[in-house]
Amino acid sequence: MxxxxxxxxxxxxxxxxxxxxxxxxxxxxxxxxxxxxxxxxxxxxxxxxxxxxxxxxxxxxxxxxxxxxxxxxxxxxxxxxxxxxxxxxxxxxxxxxxxxxxxxxxxxxxxxxxxxxxxxxxxxxxLPWEDWREGRPKALDVIAPALKAWVRAGGRPLRQFREERIELTFGLESGTWTDERVLERYELLFEAGLVPEALRDAEPRTTAKARLAPGQPMALDHRRMLATAIGRLRGKIKYRPVIFELMPSAFTLLELQRTVEALSGVRLHKQNFRRLVETQGLVEETGDTTTETGGRPARLVQFRREVLVERPAPGLRLPGARRTDL
Amino acid sequence: MxxxxxxxxxxxxxxxxxxxxxxxxxxxxxxxxxxxxxxxxxxxxxxxxxxxxxxxxxxxxxxxxxxxxxxxxxxxxxxxxxxxxxxxxxxxxxxxxxxxxxxxxxxxxxxxxxxxxxxxxxxxxxLPWEDWREGRPKALDVIAPALKAWVRAGGRPLRQFREERIELTFGLESGTWTDERVLERYELLFEAGLVPEALRDAEPRTTAKARLAPGQPMALDHRRMLATAIGRLRGKIKYRPVIFELMPSAFTLLELQRTVEALSGVRLHKQNFRRLVETQGLVEETGDTTTETGGRPARLVQFRREVLVERPAPGLRLPGARRTDL
DNA sequence: TTGGCTTATACTCAATTTTAGCATAAGCAG
DNA sequence: CTGCTTATGCTAAAATTGAGTATAAGCCAA
The missing domain is CATH 3.90.79.10 (Nucleoside Triphosphate Pyrophosphohydrolase)
Known part of the structure; x- marks a missing residue:
């Protein structure tokens, strides 16, 4: 067989x-x-x-x-x-x-x-629409109406389906942005013909003259790979301490927070972030401090390898992901 | 390039x-x-x-x-x-x-x-060691001592490393069983030479005469694939409603719970499980009941598709995974 | 040298969620 | 009707989370 x-x-x-x-x-x-x-x-x-x-x-x-x-x-x-x-x-x-x-x-x-x-x-x-650190990304000003047009372009049965998918991935109505759904969002834009890769592949059609989503295209399907990778990493930092693979050996808590924010594309509540990191035992003090941060000198910390054995799923569950939207 | x-x-x-x-x-x-x-x-x-x-x-x-x-x-x-x-x-x-x-x-x-x-x-x-529903699986009576022997067989620097890995995956000392780490456990057993696949691949060596872990081997690396799949599914049911792909169209809450337990290999706290399912809005009543469950008739429910749009990560976070161990 | 600016860090409090139960309901079998 | 079984409702305590307030400790410029 x-x-x-x-x-x-x-x-x-x-x-x-x-x-x-x-x-x-x-x-x-x-x-x-x-x-x-x-x-x-x-x-x-x-x-x-x-x-x-x-x-x-x-x-x-x-x-x-x-x-x-x-x-x-x-x-x-x-x-x-x-x-x-x-x-x-x-x-x-x-x-x-x-x-x-x-x-x-x-x-x-x-x-x-x-x-x-x-x-x-x-x-x-x-993928500029993935960065919500400074609030709602401007890319959405182009994408949102283009997606609405795509909904209208669909036949009766398609419309609700498309609408739901848009809501699920971009959460434009309800304001529920899910940082990991990077690939789903890219694929939606692809299907809606809003990224040049989609047009490149398709039969040359003059149908959709929709404006393209901002963001630089890549060769072949590499942008899809990038989206896959970002989604995976954003998910993973929440339950595995992979973030420390990207950090220098010593860093301040704010640097850690900013790096997490850079990856996840959202802002976090500072005090709660530190509390999480500390109660999880993810880091330990090196003993040094740095004044390079501007204000009061910050303690330098390093990754505490022992958590791997102590906690079943040590990671940064992104507490207080602040809704910077609207 | x-x-x-x-x-x-x-x-x-x-x-x-x-x-x-x-x-x-x-x-x-x-x-x-x-x-x-x-x-x-x-x-x-x-x-x-x-x-x-x-x-x-x-x-x-x-x-x-x-x-x-x-x-x-x-x-x-x-x-x-x-x-x-x-x-x-x-x-x-x-x-x-x-x-x-x-x-x-x-x-x-x-x-x-x-x-x-x-x-x-x-x-x-x-993979018999993955089933903790009836308490600590008997397979561990063979595996635990064999792993200890494997630790001892290692050179000085290796030992601590192996010990930590065993603790991380099997959690034998601390009693922290992490249901998703199926692949990591299989790979550990593989490296320790406790599954026949490992010996099959290796040069015929008489060194390790360790008893093999219980559990039927499979062709090629198919047991590794199975372990990968189980781990993935166990993880996924926690944040995506994939469990319903396995359920009939109508079912009772206890059937749902038992199925989740079958997959995850651990027992759950009944009342809390139902509360979770209901507060998450994962199911809705069909209106029917069944008496086939033995005692008081149970309501039949069905998956509520709308949650997909409502909740960012609808799934069964396995509340009260009861430590049935020791 | 002091006031103002910056960032760091310590604490607090209320709201929510989770854990672990107890209690009651509603069938069935004898 | 009694006792057995499973279903379902409800609750008190513990833990976690969300959103701040308050204080500390540097630097800089007046």
């Missing part, structure tokens, strides 16, 4: 890439490493073909990153395998599957010596 | 399978669909090669399941791509990559007409 060992009959039509969403962060901005892909003049994620000398997929990815950059990958996890036959890659269109196994990697330092065309970019250059 | 379009130089050494972890559940037992793989006399997961006519990976999986079974897949999500070069598949050992893209699928009914060698099996036939 399941012929597990049967070989592909269509080998020629198959390729497998490893793609890396490599992230770093400062208290001000969450970053992703992108390279400028010449063919389309678009930014893309670093990626390379899976090769037979790679013993495992993750080792393949690490080897590739090692070879191409000087970054030391800390945390690495597999994200998702993208493999629709019609991925937006002209070389493969219709010919068969171009699989891409995407990984999420976190790095602490942001040095880029030796990386010619690579650059650290803010997440929000590509 | 990232030569995205470069073809694999070693095509011959590459194959891609789609594997399905298809799950169903009753209030008594969580089930997985397995097929008997003849070559090794072991149970395995249904799987089949990715073919070029499949437009998307998920469609490939669905097509394959459609063709081979009469099951109607409800919820489907991609789980993980397994692709170590030395996957426990003798046909590919050393030759190159045998990728397997595993999917998790949930089905409501458990009819199996037409599936010859397929059968619904309890999860816990394969």
């Amino acid at each position: 399941p012929s597990i060992q049967s070989l592909m009959r269509d080998k020629a039509a198959l390729s497998v890439d490893l793609s890396a969403v490599i992230m770093a962060a400062t208290p001000d901005e969450p970053r992703v490493l992108t390279v400028r892909a010449v063919p389309q003049q678009l930014d893309g994620l670093p990626s390379g073909p899976l090769q037979s000398q790679h013993r495992t997929l993750e080792m393949g990815l690490r080897a590739w990153v090692d070879q191409q950059t000087e970054l030391k990958l800390g945390y690495v996890e597999q994200l998702y395998t993208f493999g629709d036959r019609d991925r937006a890659d002209t070389d493969y269109r219709g010919a068969g599957h171009a699989l891409s196994i995407a990984y999420l990697a976190l790095v602490r330092e942001a040095r880029l010596a030796g990386l010619a065309q690579a650059a650290w970019r803010s997440w929000y250059d590509y | 990232p030569s995205i379009q470069s073809l694999m130089r070693d095509k011959a050494a590459l194959s891609v399978d789609l594997s399905a972890v298809i799950m169903a559940a009753t209030p008594d037992e969580p089930r997985v669909l397995t097929v008997r793989a003849v070559p090794q006399q072991l149970d395995g997961l249904p799987s089949g090669p990715l073919q070029s006519q499949h437009r998307t990976l998920e469609m490939g999986l669905r097509a394959w399941v459609d063709q081979q079974t009469e099951l109607k897949l409800g919820y489907v999500e991609q789980l993980y791509t397994f692709g170590d070069r030395d996957r426990a598949d003798t046909d590919y050992r050393g030759a190159g990559h045998a990728l397997s893209i595993a999917y998790l699928a949930l089905v409501r009914e458990a009819r199996l007409a037409g599936l010859a060698q397929a059968a619904w099996r309890s999860w816990y036939d394969y």
Whole structure:
């Protein structure tokens, strides 16, 4: 029955890439490493073909990153395998599957010596509607009406369905923004034809002349990968201490908070945030303080590794995510 | 730099399978669909090669399941791509990559007409240490001492590391069982050489004559896939109403609770469970009752689809997971 | 050297949620 | 009608969360 060992009959039509969403962060901005892909003049994620000398997929990815950059990958996890036959890659269109196994990697330092065309970019250059730190992002002024138009463009039965989906992902009416639903939001914009990638893939149609959502597109389906990675990371910081993979060895509580805010895209209540971090036992004092913060000197703290064993799900449940909206 | 379009130089050494972890559940037992793989006399997961006519990976999986079974897949999500070069598949050992893209699928009914060698099996036939519903599983009587021996077998620096990992995953000392860490536990047992798959892969070594952990092995790395799927599902029911993909259209609150318990492997506090379900607005009354439960007739309820729009993360946060241990 | 500005940190209080029960209801079997 | 079973309602105490107030400790400029 399941012929597990049967070989592909269509080998020629198959390729497998490893793609890396490599992230770093400062208290001000969450970053992703992108390279400028010449063919389309678009930014893309670093990626390379899976090769037979790679013993495992993750080792393949690490080897590739090692070879191409000087970054030391800390945390690495597999994200998702993208493999629709019609991925937006002209070389493969219709010919068969171009699989891409995407990984999420976190790095602490942001040095880029030796990386010619690579650059650290803010997440929000590509997905500006995801940043609510300064209140409702302006990108929504374009997106909201365009989505409404998309609802109206649908047939009777479609409308309610689309409306609900918009509400579920963007929460425009009820004001319930769910920071993790990054991919769902991107996919909605994609389906609504509000990102150029969607038009690129589709038959050239003049139907939708909707204004596009702000935000820079990326090569192939790399923006989808980025959205997947951001959503995953935003979810993960809530129950695993991965945030510390992005922090320097010593930092102040406010720096930690700002970094979390940068990633999650929302502002937090300061006092409650500190209380959470401390009652969870996530950090311990180094003994030093710093005056670089402006006001009263702040204690420097570091990640307390022991929590891993103590608590079942140590993370930052984002207390008091302040509704900065409206 | 990232030569995205470069073809694999070693095509011959590459194959891609789609594997399905298809799950169903009753209030008594969580089930997985397995097929008997003849070559090794072991149970395995249904799987089949990715073919070029499949437009998307998920469609490939669905097509394959459609063709081979009469099951109607409800919820489907991609789980993980397994692709170590030395996957426990003798046909590919050393030759190159045998990728397997595993999917998790949930089905409501458990009819199996037409599936010859397929059968619904309890999860816990394969991973018996994961079932704490009747208290501490007996499997741990074998596993705990074997793990201790493994700690002792390690060199000085290794010991503490191993000890912490055991504590983190199994929580034997502190009694902190974390239901989702299914994969981490399986991988630990694998590394400790307590599952036959590990020995199968390794050079035949006579070193570890440790007793194996109870639980039936599976073909290839299918038990790892199962563990991945269980962990994912256990996590997911806590913040998404996926449990209802496994329930009949109408059910009692106790049936719902028992099903959740079957999946999560722990017992819950009855009154608090109902309160949670009701305050979350996850269900609504159908108006009917059933006397089939033995005592006082129970109201029949059904999933309330509206919660999807109302609540950001509707799920069963497993209130009062009673420590049935010791 | 002092007042004003900044950020840090300590505490408080009310509202909400969770934990762990007790108590009562409503069928069925004998 | 009694006792058994499961269903369902309700509650008191504990813990957590949300939203502040108050105070501390630097720096800077008048």
